[in-house]
Amino acid sequence: MTRARTLATIALLTAALPLNAAVTALAWLRRPVATPTPVAEPRTILLSGGKMTKALALARAFHQAGHRVVLVESSRYRITGHRFSRAVDRFHTVPEPSDPRYVEALLTIVQSEGVDVYVPVCSPASSVADAHAKPLLEPHCEVLHPGPDVIGLLDDKDAFAATAASFGLDVPETHRITDPAQVTTFDFAARPGRTFVLKSIAYDPVRRLDLTPLPRPTPAQTEAFARSLPISAQNPWILQEFVRGQEFCTHSTVRDGEVTLHGCCVSSSFQVNYAHLDRPDIEKWVRHFVGELGVTGQLSFDFIEADDGRVYAIECNPRTHSAITMFHDHPGVADAYLHGSSPTVTPSASSRPTYWIYHELWRLLTGPDRAARLRTIINGTDAILSAADPLPFLLVHHLQIPWLLLRALRRGSDWVRIDFNIGKIVEPAGD
Secondary structure, three states: OHHHHHHHHHHHHHHHHHHHHHHHHHHHHHOOOOOOOOOOOOOEEEEOOOOOHHHHHHHHHHHHOOOEEEEEEEHHHOOOHHHHOOOOOEEEEEOOOOOOOHHHHHHHHHHHHOOOEEEOOOOOOOHHHHHHHHHHHOOOOEEOOOOHHHHHHHHOHHHHHHHHHHOOOOOOOEEEEOOHHHHHOOOHHHOOOOOEEEEEOOOOOOHHHOOOOEOOOOHHHHHHHHHOOOOOOOOOEEEEEOOOEEEEEEEEEEEOOEEEEEEEEEOOOOOOEEOEOOOHHHHHHHHHHHHHHOOOEEEEEEEEEEOOOOEEEEEEEOOOOHHHHHHOOOOOHHHHHHOOOOOOEOOOOOOOOEEOHHHHHHHHHHOOOHHHHHHHHHHOEEOOOOOOOOHHHHHHHHHHHHHHHHHHHHHOOOOOEEEOOOOEEEOOOOO
């Protein structure tokens, strides 16, 4: 079944190739002259995460501001369409973040390319490695990323909730779980009408979408569900109150505890649509939290607004959010990253909501609300496609993803879905 699905997906992508090639060729021939803005002190910027759209978005922002961009990615994803972007001056491969040679490889690139600033565009797997790289790289360049202690705090959903609560900020009730028996003996009865969910503290690309409400109808079912999960002292989870309401996500670029760039949008379990919303209450929460920490880096928060209007932070992901694509037409992104900005850079009023066209087309064909999908396509803009830089659009869909599908086919590996946003096929035990 997996083999047939992989072959069918490759066939569908191949069928769309002539149309996308024509669109790309037309854009290339008619592309506007996008001369980088002259800058007094052009810098060399190193970006990681080369397979992901958010890395492309930042590369374009730095390039347009007159800076030189060096893009890196692991060898596994070396066939990324983003390496062919006009915004990318040089491309390098590095070992996987779990490889002890990863930090040394970054240092070699920093020295050989004369890098001035390293902006990690992290996957969950690499944020810790980039934090440990910071002390080694900082004698040679600035690193826009928190250190290991802060990354450890923010990545740990339990520690994050406790820290935010100590700052007087709203978070759901949260308990650290290291044994399924703790769920079995948890006193749900003392919290009538309240629902809880289990979340892995370590990043889990598949189970992170499972929000099974607890308690289950019977204690036995609750126990069976808890024991079906890989909970242990070495792999702790959290039991967190499930707050019903509207979810939001944010991206904030922060320098010394000051928010220099901020965007907020409605969130969902599989996020591939971004449209900015002005939410002063959420921005105030973020400013309070990062100000208390005095942190520098890129922090993404998940929030939920309860029915009574109260806003709770669910978790923090200390890395670039794909919501950065909302700044696609803002000229101030590079300065916000490099120098700070007052006032804080937010998506421009003319910014169109971003999407990924193949995700939208799939939902248009299979989803119930086709009118909504058409409105999204008409009113928004594809996050990869740019008239001034059209090659990534063609090569992500017809080189990068087919390459990964062929690799999965050769290995006989299973996969859950294609995520064009992060430029990968999501596998059950993937990164």
